Amino acid sequence: MEAFYGLFIILGLLAIQLFLSSRNNKYLGAILPVLLVVFLIWSYMTDRIDSLLKVFLFLLVGMVAFLLEWGRGREYAKNKQKKELEKMKMYDTK
Structure with missing residues (x-):
């Protein structure tokens, strides 16, 4: 049962990582890797x-x-940014 919860935690962390990485600020994706390093050093x-x-x-x-x-x-x-730019260009030509 503990492995089951661990799997959900890992999947949740990967989903959060994907969410943070898909924002406009590319450095938000560095939060979880830094936290992983800190956690592993602390654990050791x-x-x-x-x-x-x-x-x-x-x-x-x-x-x-x-x-x-x-x-x-x-x-x-x-x-996503490319699609938005294409939409803007399309509306500008009308």
């Missing part, structure tokens, strides 16, 4: 994670997932 320092290898593996997997979502969000924002 307080012995919640006992191995430095685990920290690096969590960091690698987390960063890859967040960067993929960041890329998808930036692409969505770029396409």
Whole structure:
């Protein structure tokens, strides 16, 4: 049951990352990766994670997932901006 909740937390974090990354400010997408690094360092320092290898593996997997979502969000924002610009150009020509 705990794994089930963990899956929902991970999916929720990825959805938040996609939302933040698709805003006009591209730096909003950096919030969750920075929080991940801080959380992993804190977990290692307080012995919640006992191995430095685990920290690096969590960091690698987390960063890859967040960067993929960041890329998808930036692409969505770029396409949205392009569509709005095309609409504006269409109304200007009428």
